[in-house]
Structure formats: structure tokens, C-alpha cells
Amino acid sequence: xxxxxxxxxxxxxxxxxxxxxxxxxxxxxxxxxxxxxxxxxxxxxxxxxxxxxxxxxxxxxxxxxxxxxxxxxxxxxxxxxxxxxxxxxxxxxxxxxxxxxxxxxxxxxxxxxxxxxxxxxxxxxxxxxxxxxxxxxxxxxxxxxxxxxxxxxxxxxxxxxxxxxxxxxxxxxxxxxxxxxxxxxxxxxxxxxxxxxxxxxxxxxxxxxxxxxxxxxxxxxxxxxxxxxxxxxxxxxxxxxxxxxxxxxxxxxxxxxxxxxxxxxxxxxxxxxxxxxxxxxxxxxxxxxxxxxxxxxxxxxxxxxxxxxxxxxxxxxxxxxxxxxxxxxxxxxxxxxxxxxxxxxxxxxxxxxxxxxxxxxxxxxxxxxxxxxxxxxxxxxxxxxxxxxxxxxxxxxxxxxxxxxxxxxxxxxxxxxxxxxxxxxxxxxxxxxxxxxxxxxxxxxxxxxxxxxxxxxxxxxxxxxxxxxxxxxxxxxxxxxx
Amino acid sequence: xxxxxxxxxxxxxxxxxxxxxxxxxxxxxxxxxxxxxxxxxxxxxxxxxxxxxxxxxxxxxxxxxxxxxxxxxxxxxxxxxxxxxxxxxxxxxxxxxxxxxxxxxxxxxxxxxxxxxxxxxxxxxxxxxxxxxxxxxxxxxxxxxxxxxxxxxxxxxxxxxxxxxxxxxxxxxxxxxxxxxxxxxxxxxxxxxxxxxxxxxxxxxxxxxxxxxxxxxxxxxxxxxxxxxxxxxxxxxxxxxxxxxxxxxxxxxxxxxxxxxxxxxxxxxxxxxxxxxxxxxxxxxxxxxxxxxxxxxxxxxxxxxxxxxxxxxxxxxxxxxxxxxxxxxxxxxxxxxxxxxxxxxxxxxxxxxxxxxxxxxxxxxxxxxxxxxxxxxxxxxxxxxxxxxxxxxxxxxxxxxxxxxxxxxxxxxxxxxxxxxxxxxxxxxxxxxxxxxxxxxxxxxxxxxxxxxxxxxxxxx
Numbered sequence: 001x002x003x004x005x006x007x008x009x010x011x012x013x014x015x016x017x018x019x020x021x022x023x024x025x026x027x028x029x030x031x032x033x034x035x036x037x038x039x040x041x042x043x044x045x046x047x048x049x050x051x052x053x054x055x056x057x058x059x060x061x062x063x064x065x066x067x068x069x070x071x072x073x074x075x076x077x078x079x080x081x082x083x084x085x086x087x088x089x090x091x092x093x094x095x096x097x098x099x100x101x102x103x104x105x106x107x108x109x110x111x112x113x114x115x116x117x118x119x120x121x122x123x124x125x126x127x128x129x130x131x132x133x134x135x136x137x138x139x140x141x142x143x144x145x146x147x148x149x150x151x152x153x154x155x156x157x158x159x160x161x162x163x164x165x166x167x168x169x170x171x172x173x174x175x176x177x178x179x180x181x182x183x184x185x186x187x188x189x190x191x192x193x194x195x196x197x198x199x200x201x202x203x204x205x206x207x208x209x210x211x212x213x214x215x216x217x218x219x220x221x222x223x224x225x226x227x228x229x230x231x232x233x234x235x236x237x238x239x240x241x242x243x244x245x246x247x248x249x250x251x252x253x254x255x256x257x258x259x260x261x262x263x264x265x266x267x268x269x270x271x272x273x274x275x276x277x278x279x280x281x282x283x284x285x286x287x288x289x290x291x292x293x294x295x296x297x298x299x300x301x302x303x304x305x306x307x308x309x310x311x312x313x314x315x316x317x318x319x320x321x322x323x324x325x326x327x328x329x330x331x332x333x334x335x336x337x338x339x340x341x342x343x344x345x346x347x348x349x350x351x352x353x354x355x356x357x358x359x360x361x362x363x364x365x366x367x368x369x370x371x372x373x374x375x376x377x378x379x380x381x382x383x384x385x386x387x388x389x390x391x392x393x394x395x396x397x398x399x400x401x402x403x404x405x406x407x408x409x410x411x412x413x414x415x416x417x418x419x420x421x422x423x424x425x426x427x428x429x430x431x432x433x434x435x436x437x438x439x440x441x442x443x444x445x446x447x448x449x450x451x452x453x454x455x456x457x458x459x460x461x462x463x464x465x466x467x468x469x470x471x472x473x474x475x476x477x478x479x480x481x482x
Numbered sequence: 483x484x485x486x487x488x489x490x491x492x493x494x495x496x497x498x499x500x501x502x503x504x505x506x507x508x509x510x511x512x513x514x515x516x517x518x519x520x521x522x523x524x525x526x527x528x529x530x531x532x533x534x535x536x537x538x539x540x541x542x543x544x545x546x547x548x549x550x551x552x553x554x555x556x557x558x559x560x561x562x563x564x565x566x567x568x569x570x571x572x573x574x575x576x577x578x579x580x581x582x583x584x585x586x587x588x589x590x591x592x593x594x595x596x597x598x599x600x601x602x603x604x605x606x607x608x609x610x611x612x613x614x615x616x617x618x619x620x621x622x623x624x625x626x627x628x629x630x631x632x633x634x635x636x637x638x639x640x641x642x643x644x645x646x647x648x649x650x651x652x653x654x655x656x657x658x659x660x661x662x663x664x665x666x667x668x669x670x671x672x673x674x675x676x677x678x679x680x681x682x683x684x685x686x687x688x689x690x691x692x693x694x695x696x697x698x699x700x701x702x703x704x705x706x707x708x709x710x711x712x713x714x715x716x717x718x719x720x721x722x723x724x725x726x727x728x729x730x731x732x733x734x735x736x737x738x739x740x741x742x743x744x745x746x747x748x749x750x751x752x753x754x755x756x757x758x759x760x761x762x763x764x765x766x767x768x769x770x771x772x773x774x775x776x777x778x779x780x781x782x783x784x785x786x787x788x789x790x791x792x793x794x795x796x797x798x799x800x801x802x803x804x805x806x807x808x809x810x811x812x813x814x815x816x817x818x819x820x821x822x823x824x825x826x827x828x829x830x831x832x833x834x835x836x837x838x839x840x841x842x843x844x845x846x847x848x849x850x851x852x853x854x855x856x857x858x859x860x861x862x863x864x865x866x867x868x869x870x871x872x873x874x875x876x877x878x879x880x881x882x883x884x885x886x887x888x889x890x891x892x893x894x895x896x897x898x899x900x901x902x903x904x905x906x907x908x909x910x911x912x913x914x915x916x917x918x919x920x921x922x923x924x925x926x927x928x929x930x931x932x933x934x935x936x937x938x939x940x941x942x943x
Contacts, residue, residue, distance in 0.1 A: 002857050004742040005869045009853035012876035016846050019880065020839055022889040026799045027835040034800035039785045039793060042801045042813050070585035 044093055048072035053108045053131035053369070055088055055100055057140045063088045063101065065131075068184065076101075076182040082175035083147050086206050087138055087362065089311075090178035094189050099206070100134060100362065103310040107132045107366050107374075114366070114374050132374065133367040137166035142447075145478035146171035149471040153457030155434075156207035156341040159475050162349035162439065162448040164379035165358030167309060169449075169475055170342075176203040209313040212338040213452060216424025217277045217464070218437040219333025221347055223286055224274055224397065226297035228390040230289055233270055235393050241268035241281040247325035254283050254328065257423065274397045275405030277421065279332050286331020291322050294331055300385040302346045302357060303339070309362050316343035333424060341450045344437045346382075349448035351398065352418075352439040355391040357382040399442045407436065409469035412476060416442040419472070421464030431455040436468035440476045447479045494925075495555040496547050502559035503543050507536045510566025513809055517570055520810030521577040528573070531599050535566065542606050549613045550922035554855060557921065560847045561914050564899035565602060565907070567841065570809070571821075571828055572598050572902050578815035594821060594902055601904035605911035612915030619920050623863045626679025633672035636665035637719055637728075664905035666719075666728045667896075670735070670874050671912055677736055678867035681743035685862075688744045724770055727885075727895035731877055733757060738873045743866055778891035791818050795827035795886045806834025821902035823894055826883045841900070842883075849876045852917050858924035868920045871913045 026034070035043055051074055054061035062084040065074040076091045078084065089099015097105060106112040110131035139159075146157040150173035159169035180192040196204050205211065227233040241262025244255035262268035262278035273281035286294060298318040299305070307313045319326060319336040329335035342360060350357035359382045366375040386394070398418030401407045407419040422435030434453040439445045451471045456462030511532050518528060539562050546553055576593040583590050616622060622629075639656050656663055681688070719729045737753035740746075764771040773788050781789040781796070794817040801812055814820045814828030821828075830838045852872030856865050875898050882901075885892035896906035 001742060001745065001862060001865050004745050005853060005856050005865060008738050008742060008869055008873060009849065012849050012853075012873065012880070013846060015876065015880040015884075016842050016849070019883050019887065019889060020842055022884070022887050023799065023830065023838050023842075024835055026796060026887060027803055027830065027838075030796075031800040031803055034796050037782065037785070037793070037797065040797045040800075041816060042797055045813050045816075046801075068585075 045072065047109055048074055048093070050074070050110055051130040052076060052091070053110070053133040053367070055084075055104075055108070056133055056135040056367070057084075057138050058135075060140060062136075062140075063091070063178075070184055072184045075184065076178075078178045078182070080144075081177040081179060083144055084138070085175045085178050086172035086208065087136065087143075087170050088178060089206075090176075090181040090204075092181040092189055092193070093184065094186055095181060095193055098204075099311060100136065104134045104363060104366075107134055110369070112366075115368070130369040132369055133371055134363055135365040135367060136362050137161070137168065137364045138170065138362065139168040139479055141478040142169040142475050143171060145169075145474045146471065147173065147175065149474040150453075150457075153453055153459075154201060154207075154455065155451065155453035155457050155468075155471075156211060157449065157451050157471060157475060158208045158341045158345040159447050159449045159479065160345045160349045160358075160360055162352035162445050163358065165349070165360045165382070166364065166379070167360050167362050168447060168479060170208050170309075170362070172205065172207040174201050174203045206311065207452075207454070208341040209309070209311055210340070211452075211454065212314050212316055212340045212343075213433050213454065214335075214337055214424040214426060215333040215339040215344055216422030216433065216435055217279075217333060218344055218347075218420045218422035218435045218450075219337055219339070220274060220277065220282050220331075221351065221394065221398070221420050221437065222298050222301060223282055223289075223294055223331045224270060225301075225351070225386050225390065225394055226289055226293045227270060227285055228393055229297060229386050230293060232289075233285075235269065235271040235397055237270050238267050239270060239273055239278075239281040240266060240284050241273060241278045242266040243280070245280045245283060245328075247283075247328055248287070249323070250325050252325065254279060256280055271397050271400060274420070275400045277401075277406050282332045283328035286327050287324055291319070291327040291330065294318065294327070295320075297385070298337075300357070300383060301350050302343055302382060305382070307342065307346075307360055309342070309360050311362075313342050314340050316340055333422060341452050344435065344450035344452070345448050347385075348418075348437045348439050348450060350385040351391050351394050352442075352445035352448045353391075354388040355384050355386040357385050395439065395442050398439065402438070406465050407438070407469050409465050410436065410438055410473055410476075412440065412473060412480070415440055415476075415480065417473075417476065418442040419469065421469060423462055423464050426455070431459070432462045434459070434462050434464045434467040436464050436472045438469075438472050438476070440480060447476055449475055451475075494551050494553075496543075496551065499546070499555035499558060500543055502555070503539055503562055506559045506563035506566055507532075507539055509563055510535065510570055513567060513570035514573060516809035517574040517577060520808065521574065521581065531569075531596065535569065535599060535602065538603055538606050542609060545610045545613055546918060549617070550918055552922045552925040552927075553918040554851045554921035554925070556847055557851050557914055557918055560844045560851075561899055561911075564841065564844055567829065568825065568897075568900035568902070569595060569598060569602070571814070571825055571832075571900070574810055574832070575815055575821050575828065577810070582815070597904070598902050598907070601907045604904065605907045608908050609911040609915040609918075612912055613919060616916070616919055619859075619864055619867065619916060619923060620861055622675060622867070622916075623679045623682070626676055629672040630676030630680065633669045633676055634715065636669035636672060637715070638722075639665045641722055664903065666723075666725065667905040667909035668912075670728070670731060670878075671871070671909055671916075673732060674735065674739075674870040674874055675867065677739045678863055678870050681739055682863045682866050685743040688740070688746075721768070724768075726771065726774065726891075726893035727878075727881055730881055730893055731874065731895065733760075734877045735870060735873055738877075739866060739870050742869055774891045774893065778888060781888065791824065792886070792888055792892055794818065795824050796888065798827040798831035799887065802831040802834045802837075804835045806830070806832050806837055808832060822896055823882060823892075823901065824886050825897055825900045825902070826886050829900070830887075842879075845875070845879050845898075848872075848914075851921070855917055855921035855924050859920050860924070864920050864923065868917060871917055875910065875913060 052065040055063040063078050065076055068075045089101045091097045091101040108131045142159050146169045152174050155173050157171040176196050181189055243261045244253045256279050262281055268281050295318045303316045303318050316339040322330055326335050330337050346357055359380045361377055364377050365373050368374050395418050399416050402410045402417045402419045406421045410417050410419045417440045419438030424433040434456045436451045439448050449472045451468040453467050573595040576595050579591050719725055740749040777789045781792045785793045798817050809832055812831040814831050817824045817827050856868030878895055882895040882897050884890040896903045898910045
């Protein structure tokens with residue numbers, strides 16, 4: 001009987017050993033996979049048990065965490081509701097995070113490796129762990145002005161400091177209130193999310209980054225830059241500018257927006273063609289310098305490149321190997337040319353910054369839990385888009401557009417504003433998109449801006465000057481304190 | 483010289499037991515303090531509870547010193563450490579429930595830890611009663627058939643109309659005067675006594691082999707009878723009360739005892755075949771068995787439905803990792819039944835792998851010490867009874883912890899000494915009381931060296 005007892009004991013001890021091996025597997029080797037399971041609330045609960053760091057503009061916080069009494073110890077709130085939503089994104093128990101809340105999560109949640117020392121101090125001082133803060137480049141006055149000027153119409157505004165690439169305003173309209181998704185009431189969040197998601201106006205879409213549209217006449221800046229860079233053209237070079245031209249190989253007649261010829265004897269100059277946005281002259285110019293030259297110029301401004309600001313922007317496109325009529329249409333920003341508002345702001349910024357395009361960015365500083373600066377962003381050049389002297393010529397031409405041409409509504413007294421309007425046809429029958437791209441002041445520019453109203457933002461008469469330019473003016477005034 | 487040797491060998495080690503018992507109590511005290519510190523729970527009544535638990539353990543130790551001076555010194559402290567850890571975790575889960583109620587604005591729920599403390603008192607009293615009134619375990623053999631009858635009655639008591647009580651789909655409880663009790667827990671002690679008493683007299687006839695098939699000796703038909711009977715009883719419990727855990731435990735226990743009594747491996751093979759047959763039958767016939775089995779194989783397929791308990795348990799363990807979140811720092815309250823069946827995942831989350839290994843080692847010590855008493859006691863009934871009781875604790879630990887960690891299908895049992903639940907605690911303290919009584923008999927210097935030598939010769943023959 002003793003031998004059997006010993007055997008039974010050995011079996012039971014072996015069973016306990018099997019338990020230990022199995023638990024070791026779960027708690028050590030399988031733990032990472034289990035933590036990543038979609039139904040695992042513990043990750044979220046742990047995140048919410050820490051004070052998440054604020055998102056700052058200067059010293060103003062546009063996203064902050066306040067203590068609560070429920071199981072999720074901190075509530076994320078957005079004091080300015082919808083104004084900064086395109087930047088902050090949302091932070092939700094059910095739907096995760098978007099925008100800066102997502103991109104800078106490691107810092108805000110305090111998971112970043114740079115917080116290791118902070119963590120140790122908190123551990124020893126027995127203080128509650130906290131997240132770090134993120135300071136953004138956004139100018140609150142510019143952002144507020146942009147959102148106010150958009151006034152709920154479907155559209156986007158991007159304003160950039162051309163010398164650094166710092167994004168001053170990133171407006172998307174219509175916007176949403178991220179507080180609707182950051183509450184701790186799952187049913188309420190789900191209802192709000194489904195409502196926002198089903199809204200045909202797509203309030204959660206980040207239009208300045210995600211929406212690419214035909215840029216229309218604002219793309220003439222790129223065509224003009226390509227012409228200047230070819231060395232064969234100056235502002236005064238004469239171009240044919242008839243009332244309409246035939247697109248080669250087709251029976252399509254391309255006309256001007258006002259059905260008029262662009263100058264006496266159907267002759268115009270590059271300068272004048274830009275000022276009055278002469279389609280026939282630019283279509284001819286496009287076919288003259290060729291799709292490759294325009295495509296290369298577009299690439300130098302950032303087309304075909306991915307920008308992470310840190311949110312990823314949609315890539316802007318110039319068509320590959322277009323035929324002659326397609327090239328003509330592409331040169332005036334139609335056919336398959338697609339640009340985001342961010343991209344068109346970069347075009348303006350490159351021209352304003354003596355031809356050098358700076359990489360756009362939103363995060364200026366990462367801060368520790370005590371708001372000491374951990375890391376500052378150094379501006380980085382994306383590349384040179386054009387020669388300095390050609391940039392100067394193009395700037396003067398843009399000032400001409402505002403002073404004498406189609407962008408009269410962009411004028412600000414006492415300041416030389418440069419700009420270019422666009423009224424881009426999309427699907428036949430749909431209202432056109434209203435664009436404005438501008439810089440102010442033209443020399444030593446503090447701001448490069450792009451405004452777009454999708455399908456004219458619902459207006460019956462669509463024109464870049466009437467609809468988009470005033471929005472840009474409002475934002476420029478806010479930045480220049482005019 | 484030889485007297486000294488014997489004295490040395492049987493040195494009763496009561497002071498070691500006292501020191502370890504204080505250590506076990508301190509583990510609970512520190513755990514309790516950490517829970518209060520990290521959950522900001524009001525520790526009102528906390529110190530009273532801790533001190534009363536300490537006093538209870540001290541009194542118990544005194545009774546052991548008086549009634550069973552040669553008893554194994556490790557059994558009581560190991561059990562006390564588990565009990566104190568269980569109390570601390572129940573207190574911690576009470577704090578979570580209180581917090582939850584506060585945030586919902588609902589009135590604070592009654593803490594369970596004080597009731598558990600009361601059951602600890604009842605359990606220790608039962609332990610003391612066993613130790614005081616059973617001064618020779620061999621006398622228990624007289625109650626073989628009484629115990630067998632009582633065990634069956636206990637098992638089927640919850641099925642009675644008025645007092646029977648169904649909780650979460652299983653009919654395991656009886657409710658008398660508002661107090662609920664799980665008689666199945668006592669049934670396992672009674673049935674172990676019955677098996678030991680029944681088998682000890684028939685072990686030689688059971689060991690007789692009539693013929694061999696494929697090299698496996700088949701016992702005589704009339705000897706297979708009791709095995710089939712118990713198998714049927716276990717199946718009946720399973721069917722009528724939907725209690726997978728208890729039927730598995732009883733079946734495993736009887737197999738072990740048959741094997742130990744007869745020394746024939748054929749019983750184990752037959753049992754395994756019966757288990758496979760019964761299991762397949764149950765899987766085919768009962769939806770709840772099928773669900774348990776499917777959830778075991780693919781828990782994440784239905785993580786919000788039938789797989790919720792086990793997946794939450796695994797998430798808790800994963801959150802704990804190697805060192806655990808620390809007392810009060812995890813989310814053990816997210817696992818359903820965290821105080822009862824799933825207390826292991828709660829402890830695994832907050833104490834980590836290290837904590838669980840320590841807890842399993844405590845169980846290993848109890849098993850080893852129980853087995854040592856079983857080996858060392860001088861009568862066959864004592865051998866069989868002690869290994870039976872040890873097996874009950876070992877198998878129950880394996881079935882429930884294996885279940886909540888997905889090593890085996892989840893069947894639902896309490897974790898001995900850790901889980902919230904009075905019946906289980908009382909029954910397990912009775913088991914420890916008997917084991918301590920048997921170990922006392924085994925270690926007491928009643929016989930001479932010569933007899934010891936003789937006995938060893940007999941055993942190793």
C-alpha cells in the first residue's frame with residue numbers, strides 16, 4: 001500500500017507542476033497576446049487610471065484629463081468642443097483614439113521610454129503616475145478664425161508658417177465635438193459615434209489631410225513654377241491667350257471662365273495669365289513644357305509624397321503619362337490632378353520660403369509630467385522646389401493676382417498679400433470646388449494658406465474669390481493681428 | 483543513545499509550528515494593509531478581523547499542542563497562510579465592490595469578508611472538535627456505513643424541494659433559515675471515510691484476478707460492483723445537479739483509493755475507460771457539458787458569451803505577469819465569481835506568477851505532508867483514509883485551478899482554503915483536522931525501534 005501511496009502522491013505533485021507550467025506559459029509567454037485581445041478591458045482601464053497629459057497650445061490646453069469618481073479614474077475633455085477636433089482627434093473607451101490623441105499616445109499616456117526616470121521618481125515618491133504633455137504649433141486665434149469663417153460649410157483650411165513648416169491652423173468643417181466620444185457611458189458613446197459615422201457630411205473626416213480634390217486654377221502656380229524653372233519663361237513672356245483653344249486630337253474646345261480672350265490680339269503674358277487665371281494660356285503652356293516638367297515640379301512641392309504631420313495625409317497626385325489634351329487639362333489643375341489642402345498650402349509655403357518647402361508638422365514640443373521640455377521639434381526641409389529668384393518672381397505674380405486679378409477679396413490693407421484662386425470642376429453637374437491659396441505678407445511671409453470649400457460649400461454661385469478668399473483673409477488677419 | 487535518537491526523531495516541533503503560524507498570519511496582515519493602502523478602503527473593522535483571526539489561529543495551535551502534540555508542524559501553518567491570503571483577496575474584492583457602488587451612487591454592499599471570517603471561526607471550531615473528540619482515527623472506521631449513507635444523503639440533499647437551491651444553473655446548495663450551505667463539500671469527507679473503511683476490509687478480494695485480457699487483469703464481477711455503483715452515483719450527481727466538478731472529484735477519488743487499496747493498475751485502466759465513456763456520453767447528451775468543453779478548446783470564439791469567464795480569467799493572469807500588479811492595483815473584479823471559483827486568477831493578477839507559484843507550493847506542502855502521514859501511520863485504514871483525504875485536496879485544487887487557467891475544462895469547484903464559501907472552508911478544516919490526528923498517531927513514539935524496523939521490512943517486501 002505504501003508504494004501505491006507514494007505513486008499517487010507523485011501523480012498529484014506532478015499535476016501541481018503541470019499547473020505551474022501552464023500558469024507560467026499564460027503569465028509570461030502568452031501574456032502579450034492576451035493583452036492585445038480586443039475584448040480585454042484591462043489595457044484601457046490601466047490607461048484611464050493614470051492622469052493623461054494635456055494637449056497644449058502655448059499654455060492653453062485643448063484636451064485635458066479631470067479626475068472622476070467612477071472606475072475609469074480620469075475623464076478626457078475638450079474645452080473648446082469642435083474647434084480643435086481635427087487636430088486632437090478623440091480619445092474613446094470604445095473606439096480608441098484618433099488625431100494627436102492617437103499619434104502622441106505614448107507620451108500622453110506616459111508609456112514613452114523617455115518617462116522611465118519620471119516613473120522611478122513617481123514610484124519612490126508614491127505619487128500617482130501621470131502622462132506627459134504635447135505642445136502643438138497651432139495658433140489658437142488662427143484655428144478659431146478658420147473654423148468660424150468656414151461656419152459649418154464643407155471645407156478645409158491649412159495655414160503653415162512657411163519658414164518652418166509649423167502648421168498654424170488645420171481646420172475641417174463640419175467638425176464634431178470629441179467630448180461626445182470621450183465620456184464613460186458606453187451606450188452614449190456608441191450612440192454618438194454611430195450618429196457621427198452615419199452623418200452624410202462626415203464630420204469625423206479630417207478634410208485638410210484626408211480629402212484630395214482637383215485643385216483647379218490654384219495648380220497654375222505649379223505650372224507657372226515649372227515654366228519659370230525651365231529657364232525659357234519669365235513673368236513677361238508672351239503666351240497665346242485666345243477665348244478658347246482646341247485640345248489636340250479631339251474636338252473639345254477649352255475656354256476661359258469668362259468666355260473672353262486673355263489679352264489684345266489673343267496675346268497675354270505669363271504674369272497677366274496668372275492674374276486673370278487664363279485657362280487657354282496655361283493649357284497651351286502645359287503642352288509646351290510638357291507633363292513631365294509639370295509632374296516633376298509638382299513632386300518637388302510634395303505631390304506623390306506622404307506627409308505625417310504626425311497624422312498621415314493623403315498623397316496628392318499628378319497623372320502619369322497623360323496625352324496632350326490631358327496634359328492641357330492637368331496644367332490647369334483639372335483631369336486627374338488631386339491635391340489636399342495641406343499640399344496646396346505647401347505649394348504656397350515653398351514659394352513664400354524662397355523656393356524651399358519645409359516639412360509640415362504639428363507637434364512642437366514633448367513635455368514631461370512636470371511640463372519640462374523633453375524634446376523640441378527642429379524644422380526640417382522637405383526640399384528645394386524652385387530657385388530663389390524664380391520664387392521671388394512667382395510671389396510678385398501672386399501679389400498681382402490679389403491686387404489686379406481674380407483674388408480681390410484676399411486684400412488686406414497695408415499688407416502685400418499674394419494669392420491664387422481656383423474654381424475646380426469635378427463631376428459634371430456637381431457644383432465646383434472653391435479654392436484659395438495665398439501667402440502674407442508676400443515678402444518675409446508669416447503664413448502660407450490653402451482654403452477649399454468642397455462643392456463650393458453649398459453655395460449656388462461658386463468662385464474661389466467670393467467663397468474661399470474671405471476665409472483665408474480672416475485667418476491671415478488673425479495671425480498677423482490685423 | 484537510542485532513546486536520544488528516538489527523542490530527536492519524534493521531537494514534536496510545536497514551536498516551529500507556532501513560529502510558522504505567526505508568519506502565516508503576518509502574510510495576511512501585510513496583504514490586508516496593502517489592500518487598504520492601495521484601494522483607499524476604510525479599514526474599519528479590519529484590525530478587529532485580523533486580530534480575531536490571529537487569536538483563533540493561536541487557540542487552534544494551543545489545541546493541537548494539547549490534543550495532538552506530535553502532529554505534523556507544517557500542515558496547520560500552510561493552511562492558515564492560504565486562508566489568510568483568501569481573506570485578504572476577499573477583502574480586496576469587497577473594496578472593489580464598494581468603489582463600484584460608490585461610483586454608481588448605490589448603497590455600499592455588505593462586505594463578504596466578515597462572513598468568511600465567521601466561517602473561518604466555524605471551520606476552526608470543527609477542526610478543534612475533530613481533534614478533541616477523535617483521539618484515535620481508527621475509531622472512525624466504525625462509522626464506515628454511516629458515513630457512506632450520510633455522504634449519499636449530503637450529495638442528494640440539494641435536490642430536495644424546499645431546501646434545495648439552484649445557483650447559476652447548478653443545484654448544489656441547500657438553504658435553511660436563510661443560510662446557504664453546500665452539503666457536497668461535507669459529502670466528500672464522508673465518502674472518503676466510507677471508501678477507506680469499505681475498501682480496507684475487501685482489498686484482498688478486490689485484488690483477485692479472474693482472467694486477463696490484453697495483459698490487464700480483470701477483477702471478479704462482484705468486485706467491480708462498487709466501482710460501477712460509485713460511477714453511477716457520480717453520473718447521477720452530474721446529471722441531476724449539473725455539478726461536473728464534484729462528480730469528477732468523487733470519481734477520481736474512488737479510483738485512487740481502489741488503486742491504493744488493491745495495488746492493481748487494472749482499476750486505473752478501467753476507471754479511465756469509464757471516465758472516457760461517461761465523458762463522451764455527457765458531452766453527447768448534455769448541452770452544458772458540451773458548452774464547457776467547446777469553450778475550453780476555443781474560448782475566444784465566444785469571448786462575450788460562454789467564453790466570458792475563462793477569457794476574463796486569462797486576461798487577469800496576463801495583466802499580472804511575473805510579479806503581479808500588487809495588492810489592489812489590478813482589476814480582479816472584472817472576472818466573474820472572482821471570490822469563489824476564480825480566486826486563483828484574482829491572486830494571479832495581483833501577486834503574479836511568483837505569488838501563484840508560492841500558493842501552489844503551499845498546496846504541494848499540504849499534499850506532501852498529508853501523504854507523509856498516510857505513509858507513516860501504522861494501520862491500513864489510516865493509510866487509506868489519509869491518502870484519500872490528501873487526494874481530495876490535491877484533486878480539487880487541480881480541477882479548479884486547472885479549470886480557471888484553461889489546462890482542463892472548467893467545471894466549477896471552490897479552491898480549498900482560498901475561495902469564499904463556508905461549506906468548503908469547514909469541510910477542508912475537518913480534513914486537515916483528521917490529517918493532523920493521523921500524523922500525530924504516525925509520529926507519536928508509541929513503538930520501539932525494533933517494531934519500526936520490522937514494519938519497514940514488511941512494507942518493502
